[in-house]
Amino acid sequence: MPSIVVYNQTGAEEGKLTLKKEIFGIEPNMQVVYDVVNAERASMRQGTHKTKNRTEVSGGGKKPWRQKGTGRARQGSTRAPQWRGGGVVFGPTPRDYTQKVNKKVVKLAVKSLLSSRCASKDLVVVDEFKLEDFKTKTLVQILKNLNVTGKTLVITAEEDFNLFVAGSNLPNVYVQTKDHLSVYDLINADKYVITKAAIKKYEEDLK
Secondary structure, eight states, rough: OOEEEEETTTSSSEEEEEOOHHSOOOOOOOOHHHHHHHHHHHHHHOOOOOOOTTTTSSSSOOSSOOSSSSSOOOOTTTTSTSSTOOOOOOOOOOOOOOOOOOHHHHHHHHHHHHHHHHHTTTTEESOOOOOOOOOOHHHHHHHHHHTOSEEEEEEESOOOOHHHHHHHTTTTHHHEEGGGHHHHHHHTEEEEEEEEHHHHHHHOOOO
């Protein structure tokens, strides 16, 4: 069973926490992570792209000139694709880009990322966050105490207004609750700062 040091906001050690091996100690499956992220990014697409074909553009209806005898190519409508103002051939139409992904596959992707960050020592566990105000400098000091730099994901079990507002002005810090995180959010961060309560929720939900 892997174990990890638990820190407080000042950066001092509070003890050690034993992690479940089947969640934080598996062999990461990056192909599964790729598949889930690809599906999540596809679901973000609105799919509202649209062009008009020859039946939808205005005008036309009358044959431009008679079929024979003019010396020019025969034409049936000025709304045909080769005419200026004509319809578009094989243009995009509204569609749904959603891809189906099984829940077990999503869970495996989350386990893979948690295990990967744990193995590379990019997982920092904090006893809890207690911010008296929502000033950004307060969170900056906490991250400095924890010696955390780079793109950081702060994961909590419950919503914390002060913590969320304090992190909203930091370009490389994203604060979110465990239940509102996607696999795309997880892979987009280099380091995780996670509370003990969020660790327990992951162990309960991913078993």
